[in-house]
Amino acid sequence: MKVPRLPVGGFFEILVDFVRVTFALPFDWIKVILLWVNEQLVFLLELPPFWLVAIMVAVIAYFLAGKRVALFTLAGLLFIAAIDLWPETIITLSLVIEATLLALLIGIPTGILAAKSDILDRLLHPVLDFMQTMPAFVYLIPAIMIFRMGAVPAVISTVIFAMPPTIRLTNLAIRQVPKELVEAGEAFGSNWFQMLLKVELPQALPTIMAGVNQCIMLSLSMVVIASMIGAGGLGSVVLNGLSNLDVGLGFEGGIAVVIIAIILDRLTQGTRKEKEIAH
Amino acid sequence: MSKLVVKGLYKIFGSNPKRGLKLLQEGCSKEQIFRETGLTVGINNANFEVEEGETFVIMGLSGSGKSTVVRCLNRLVEPTAGEILLDGRNILEMDRKELLQTRRTVMSMVFQNFALFPNRTILANTEYGLEVQGVDKAIRQEKAEQALALVGLQGYEESYPDQLSGGMKQRVGIARALANDPEILLMDEAFSALDPLIRSDMQDELIELQAKMKKTIIFITHDLDEALKLGDRIMLMKDGQTVQIGTAEEILTNPADEYVRRFVQGVNRSEVLTAADIMVKPWTTVGINQGPRLALKECKKHGIESILVTKEGMKLAGIVFVDDLIAAIRRGEQTLRNIVRENEVVRVEPDYCVMDLIELTLKSSIPVAVVSEGGRLMGVIVKSSVLRALIPERGDESA
Numbered sequence: 001m002k003v004p005r006l007p008v009g010g011f012f013e014i015l016v017d018f019v020r021v022t023f024a025l026p027f028d029w030i031k032v033i034l035l036w037v038n039e040q041l042v043f044l045l046e047l048p049p050f051w052l053v054a055i056m057v058a059v060i061a062y063f064l065a066g067k068r069v070a071l072f073t074l075a076g077l078l079f080i081a082a083i084d085l086w087p088e089t090i091i092t093l094s095l096v097i098e099a100t101l102l103a104l105l106i107g108i109p110t111g112i113l114a115a116k117s118d119i120l121d122r123l124l125h126p127v128l129d130f131m132q133t134m135p136a137f138v139y140l141i142p143a144i145m146i147f148r149m150g151a152v153p154a155v156i157s158t159v160i161f162a163m164p165p166t167i168r169l170t171n172l173a174i175r176q177v178p179k180e181l182v183e184a185g186e187a188f189g190s191n192w193f194q195m196l197l198k199v200e201l202p203q204a205l206p207t208i209m210a211g212v213n214q215c216i217m218l219s220l221s222m223v224v225i226a227s228m229i230g231a232g233g234l235g236s237v238v239l240n241g242l243s244n245l246d247v248g249l250g251f252e253g254g255i256a257v258v259i260i261a262i263i264l265d266r267l268t269q270g271t272r273k274e275k276e277i278a279h
Numbered sequence: 280m281s282k283l284v285v286k287g288l289y290k291i292f293g294s295n296p297k298r299g300l301k302l303l304q305e306g307c308s309k310e311q312i313f314r315e316t317g318l319t320v321g322i323n324n325a326n327f328e329v330e331e332g333e334t335f336v337i338m339g340l341s342g343s344g345k346s347t348v349v350r351c352l353n354r355l356v357e358p359t360a361g362e363i364l365l366d367g368r369n370i371l372e373m374d375r376k377e378l379l380q381t382r383r384t385v386m387s388m389v390f391q392n393f394a395l396f397p398n399r400t401i402l403a404n405t406e407y408g409l410e411v412q413g414v415d416k417a418i419r420q421e422k423a424e425q426a427l428a429l430v431g432l433q434g435y436e437e438s439y440p441d442q443l444s445g446g447m448k449q450r451v452g453i454a455r456a457l458a459n460d461p462e463i464l465l466m467d468e469a470f471s472a473l474d475p476l477i478r479s480d481m482q483d484e485l486i487e488l489q490a491k492m493k494k495t496i497i498f499i500t501h502d503l504d505e506a507l508k509l510g511d512r513i514m515l516m517k518d519g520q521t522v523q524i525g526t527a528e529e530i531l532t533n534p535a536d537e538y539v540r541r542f543v544q545g546v547n548r549s550e551v552l553t554a555a556d557i558m559v560k561p562w563t564t565v566g567i568n569q570g571p572r573l574a575l576k577e578c579k580k581h582g583i584e585s586i587l588v589t590k591e592g593m594k595l596a597g598i599v600f601v602d603d604l605i606a607a608i609r610r611g612e613q614t615l616r617n618i619v620r621e622n623e624v625v626r627v628e629p630d631y632c633v634m635d636l637i638e639l640t641l642k643s644s645i646p647v648a649v650v651s652e653g654g655r656l657m658g659v660i661v662k663s664s665v666l667r668a669l670i671p672e673r674g675d676e677s678a
Contacts, residue, residue, distance in 0.1 A: 183355050184394035188408040188459070189383030198411070202398040 016142045031152045038151045041094035050081040069266045076259040085256045092233035095223045099158035100216050107163045111170025128164040136161050140229050154231030162218035169211030173204035213268040281328035282495045288325040288361035290347050293318035296359045309518050321347040323519035334496040336510030344519035345499045349465050353386045383412050387456035391468035393448040395440040401451050402436035408459035426454040446477040466498045507551045555629035557668040558649045558658030564589050567596045568614050571607040585645050588619045595656040597621040626650045640665050
């Protein structure tokens with residue numbers, strides 16, 4: 001017996017087409033804004049010479065995560081410059097920074113609201129599962145259709161891919177604040193915002209920072225994938241290596257990604273541990 | 280008028296609690312309602328009044344609803360039905376703004392596990408209540424420092440909670456509650472998480488503080504000794520219901536039902552009961568101007584070897600012994616004036632602790648006299664009355 005073919009693909013085609021046409025104007029605006037932000041980030045990162053950037057990041061690393069991470073950061077960034085991948089690294093970083101900021105900007109407040117509302121929490125649950133488990137490549141298709149090629153669809157698909165853990169961990173972090181502390185906050189007459197800012201967020205910070213860390217790591221992995229739609233950066237180096245079967249080039253790009261990943265991870269984890277020690 | 284009046288308070292946990300309320304008012308039991316509807320009855324028709332300046336203890340075992348009751352008072356838990364009148368105003372009808380105001384200025388809470396904010400210093404913790412009110416930094420710091428001084432924690436302002444011991448943490452909890460100068464202090468098992476010795480110290484300090492502050496305190500505990508020590512009045516709860524309200528003595532000597540009786544059985548009665556609770560009426564006394572013959576007759580009648588002698592106005596004059604009476608009769612004396620022994624009889628005041636009476640009565644072969652401040656004879660204590668007091672059931676009958 002033959003199972004009738006369900007037109008699921010057709011449904012998504014119609015949906016994406018409908019969204020693209022209906023929200024053409026706001027999408028144009030988003031495109032302009034995101035592109036502008038990306039250009040500014042690239043401009044800022046390209047402003048100082050590579051060694052100055054390397055030193056500055058190493059200093060930040062020293063304060064956030066200690067001597068060893070600082071040394072690794074300095075050596076890693078100089079290594080990237082030495083294999084001639086500095087410009088690509090800047091593009092990748094600009095995309096990661098933009099996507100991460102956007103994902104946090106949307107994700108943290110959403111996580112807070114989900115923690116306060118069981119209904120929203122239940123509604124979000126399947127949506128987040130969908131966002132997280134859908135193969136990352138799939139997001140690229142509608143992103144291209146709506147925003148064409150380049151940095152903007154890369155940022156958008158990266159935000160979608162990297163946001164769920166931020167929402168989940170923020171939600172979890174706030175729900176895990178000890179009940180007695182919340183009661184104490186309430187008993188002394190805190191209003192909604194005082195409760196959030198003075199009681200919940202300080203307690204939730206370590207877990208939220210874990211979400212931020214995950215968000216950055218996922219952004220990086222997605223930005224690399226997004227080179228397939230012309231985002232540029234280290235991803236396109238790897239992609240070139242792949243399409244030309246150039247093992248050397250592929251590994252150079254890959255190693256640069258790994259270095260950036262380690263630096264970003266240690267920087268954000270470093271802040272987390274610091275916070276835990278200082279309460 | 281009472282500071283706080285609670286009338287017909289119900290709290291039922293679960294969805295659609297009104298259904299449970301109806302069943303409850305129809306006379307269904309807690310277990311029945313849970314079996315039929317899955318609803319949990321937290322408070323079942325609690326009624327009580329708290330007077331201004333008194334320490335009102337709510338006592339019960341875990342699950343008795345006592346913590347829920349105290350949380351209803353500041354609406355950390357929304358009651359299902361009832362009235363809570365604070366100076367005549369129903370707290371349950373307050374809007375959000377009034378409620379916040381009440382929580383900020385009228386009631387403060389002290390928690391079982393301290394509930395200090397771990398990211399804030401001791402000073403910042405103490406300031407919290409003032410901070411959310413928007414009080415000036417300088418003023419709230421000063422008030423917080425005063426509150427910390429009150430609980431003996433000067434010098435710890437810049438420490439963090441996890442650097443302090445349990446007892447010190449709860450002092451901070453109390454300082455935080457006192458800093459915004461509330462009218463009512465809600466203390467939820469405030470000392471239950473502390474070591475026994477520290478706990479006893481904190482109880483003493485609370486009594487001392489309360490003597491200075493005269494706040495209205497509502498103190499939740501599962502520990503009868505603590506309740507008896509702190510409470511001006513005690514409310515006993517079971518299964519969300521009020522079982523008995525009364526002073527320590529009333530509850531000890533006149534338990535409302537079998538549950539209270541069993542509850543109070545374990546208490547160390549010698550520390551709670553006073554001379555006034557266990558004294559008995561003297562079997563007999565004689566006036567100092569009466570004759571030795573009469574006194575001797577009384578002694579023979581009651582089979583005793585000595586008899587208390589009173590002056591005008593039932594004031595205690597002393598005691599006379601049978602031997603002396605016989606000698607006096609031989610000498611032909613007409614009154615007891617010459618043979619009464621003033622210092623032989625031990626006198627105690629009515630609030631004298633039974634614990635200390637044990638020793639006194641054991642040492643002395645004659646009864647201990649309980650006298651009022653004016654020297655009036657109120658009763659006597661013999662060995663048997665002390666022993667009876669220490670054995671609960673018998674004590675209840677005789678007292």
